[in-house]
Amino acid sequence: MSAMTKAGEPRYRRIAEELRTAIADHAYGPGGRLPSEEALAAHYEVSRGTIRQALMLLRHDGLVTSRRGTRRVVLHDAPVQDFAEMQSFARWARSIGETPQGTVIRQAWHPSNPDEQHHLRITPTTPVLRVLRLRHLSNRPAMLERTTYPEPVGAIVEPLPPDTVSVTEHLERAGISVADAEHTIDLIRADPEDAEHLHCAVGDPLLRERRRSTDPAGIPLEWSEDRYLPGSIAFVVHNSLASTPLTRHLNS
Amino acid sequence: MSAMTKAGEPRYRRIAEELRTAIADHAYGPGGRLPSEEALAAHYEVSRGTIRQALMLLRHDGLVTSRRGTRRVVLHDAPVQDFAEMQSFARWARSIGETPQGTVIRQAWHPSNPDEQHHLRITPTTPVLRVLRLRHLSNRPAMLERTTYPEPVGAIVEPLPPDTVSVTEHLERAGISVADAEHTIDLIRADPEDAEHLHCAVGDPLLRERRRSTDPAGIPLEWSEDRYLPGSIAFVVHNSLASTPLTRHLNS
DNA sequence: ATACAACTGTTGGCCATACAACTTCGGTTT
DNA sequence: AAACCGAAGTTGTATGGCCAACAGTTGTAT
Structure with a gap:
């Protein structure tokens, strides 16, 4: 304590x-x-x-x-968990007594698509680093993560070893810190890639969390789509008259 | 405006x-x-x-x-939506231009079970009102709601007509207002009852939102489990270093 | 006995001030 | 050209004060 x-x-x-x-x-x-x-x-x-x-x-x-x-x-x-534990899978896992693991499956620079341009607030010409990462919880696959980094952040993430447990903590050491995040939670069905890495069947339901993280100046740092195997995870939100951080949306 | x-x-x-x-x-x-x-x-x-x-x-x-x-x-x-729109299905539906409907399928007083006693903070002997309600969005079934009310609130909800569109607004008129709510969002599979009313197959995935609402004094007003048909709905949460209303949990 | 009134304790709202910590930018020096 | 320095502008932290609004209780009058 x-x-x-x-x-x-x-x-x-x-x-x-x-x-x-x-x-x-x-x-x-x-x-x-x-x-x-x-x-x-x-x-x-x-x-x-x-x-x-x-x-x-x-x-x-x-x-x-x-x-x-x-x-x-x-x-x-x-x-109550603090902000850092919601922001970092590894930190969260350790806080609940589990052992986190991460494996980069694929990683490459691409020209950004319109969706990424919108969420990362960048111009069409700038490239982005796309990373596909599988997350384990105590040796069992738990989540598949598709993250897109804008140029300056991607340059730091790229050279990291594929089995880096916590990317967030590495970024912090490089002076890049997250101040705000917007999460969109919904349900989606596993595509062939999800099924392969999460060891489930194509079409199986997954809990999806899309997240845009920004730095203290409001500059986007990452745009991520995480897909969790169901049954083990839940998101808890508190809202009140004093502040309303939770909203409900159609279509998404 | x-x-x-x-x-x-x-x-x-x-x-x-x-x-x-x-x-x-x-x-x-x-x-x-x-x-x-x-x-x-x-x-x-x-x-x-x-x-x-x-x-x-x-x-x-x-x-x-x-x-x-x-x-x-x-x-x-x-x-940004305000608190009332997250708290009331009807109000939310209207705010996005849809027509909300509600139908009470079943409603009765029961002795409370341990789960309800915990979330509503009541003693084992007190009865609760359990209501099963189907929610429509522009004539299409969208959500099945299992709500438990403690005694004083249940007494107000019970006599309402079965097709009451907004229970929350009725409660407000009776001087009962919600000040805080805790939401737990996860994924679940449809049971036979879900399937019957939502017109889906047993085992189909649903987005589940469990909610405990409390009044300004911190007294629980309802304990509800809402199950949404997927594809149409998403929950959006914002959190930051300034306040962390969102957390991630195991098992639930 | 019941309803009403007054009082106390407590949080909400708003103001004014002062200084600390930080960003940004321009100018200076190296 | 690059690094450094300093000034101006801006938000954060903290203090102090005052009154309003409300809850809960106590006491009074009906």
């Missing part, structure tokens, strides 16, 4: 972290009430505004309610 | 609404930069703090980036 209070982190984030672990440790119980903002401010020796910032984080993650007139109520006592 | 500036809404929400429509109207362009916070504050004649509150809303919805040192960048120019 060891809170690992990162020094560079702003105060409200560190406080949010402490509150998170306190909730996960059932310090307040499910349906229990948090101390008042003023009490928390006194305890942490910060202003009420800073406490409110910390509580906003918990609120957006769906851990607590917030409503005028009464103390905040604990909604969930389960720990 | 007639902004419909609701009088009771706080200032930062109205400003956020205006900025949303401005973005949707391509006032800044995709990848364009927003005016500085100070400029916006001057324009709307509010303090910078209020502008920041408005911008936080857009940020959490994934419409704009935010990063120290530079102006905000527009990520998407598509309008």
Whole structure:
């Protein structure tokens, strides 16, 4: 455990972290009430505004309610994954105690197609790196990943060994970090290529997650289509009046 | 579109609404930069703090980036659905120009099972109202909904006519409003009941959305399992370093 | 006993200020 | 030409204050 209070982190984030672990440790119980903002401010020796910032984080993650007139109520006592674990298959796998593996099946530069140009916001002439990667979870195939990288990112991904476990972590070391991601989740049927690598039959249903990741400046870093074998995986989303990150779409 | 500036809404929400429509109207362009916070504050004649509150809303919805040192960048120019449209099938259907329909197939009070007791946070002895409802989109079956209501909510839902289009809107009129919802999305195969009502074959893949909705106080209002015919529907989620409402799970 | 009113505690909304951290750009120096 | 430096512009973090809106409770009056 060891809170690992990162020094560079702003105060409200560190406080949010402490509150998170306190909730996960059932310090307040499910349906229990948090101390008042003023009490928390006194305890942490910060202003009420800073406490409110910390509580906003918990609120957006769906851990607590917030409503005028009464103390905040604990909604969930389960720990919430952080952004990095949703962004990196390897990191997620390790966090749930599984051993991730990855194998590049095919990788090459291509002229971009209109779909890629749209999602990566690039001009028709620029090439992209297309990578087909099979992901394993504790030695069993779990997901097939078709990722397209724009030029600067592709240049870093290309020389990596085919069995690189975490591409995301390599990119971070190269100073490329993801700040935003948009996920589209739907159902699709396995094509011959899916079937071959995931060891299923053509036409078998797969859970599809398409994802566009962007850097802090809003520049697209990757456009990926991941196809999961069903039965083992589920996506959990929280939304509320305070923020609505989840929407429903037709056709896609 | 007639902004419909609701009088009771706080200032930062109205400003956020205006900025949303401005973005949707391509006032800044995709990848364009927003005016500085100070400029916006001057324009709307509010303090910078209020502008920041408005911008936080857009940020959490994934419409704009935010990063120290530079102006905000527009990520998407598509309008974002609000919470109500994710919460109500009827409202969503109407917002995309379709005609929603609903039919109650079966409805009865039962003693709650352990699963329901857990998700609705109720004691074993209390009864629940189970409703099986078929949802149509422009006269075609689209989704089969198995919803469980705890006692007070069930008492309001029970007397509604079987072809009620929007249960959510009726509940709102009764003073029951949803503030938070947790969605779990995965893939499942049609059982005989699904197949009968959705006009598909047993074993056909369906997109499943399980949902627990809670009121502003954190009290569960419904526990629902919705099964969508594939091909037509997709779920879109945005997450970022600022807030991580999306997580990935095993087993479910 | 029931309904109403007043009071307390708590969060929401808004303002003003100050400084820190960071990006960008232009000019200077090497 | 390239690297460095500094100034201007912008968002992030934090403090402090004030009042409004609302929930829950307590006490009062009917």
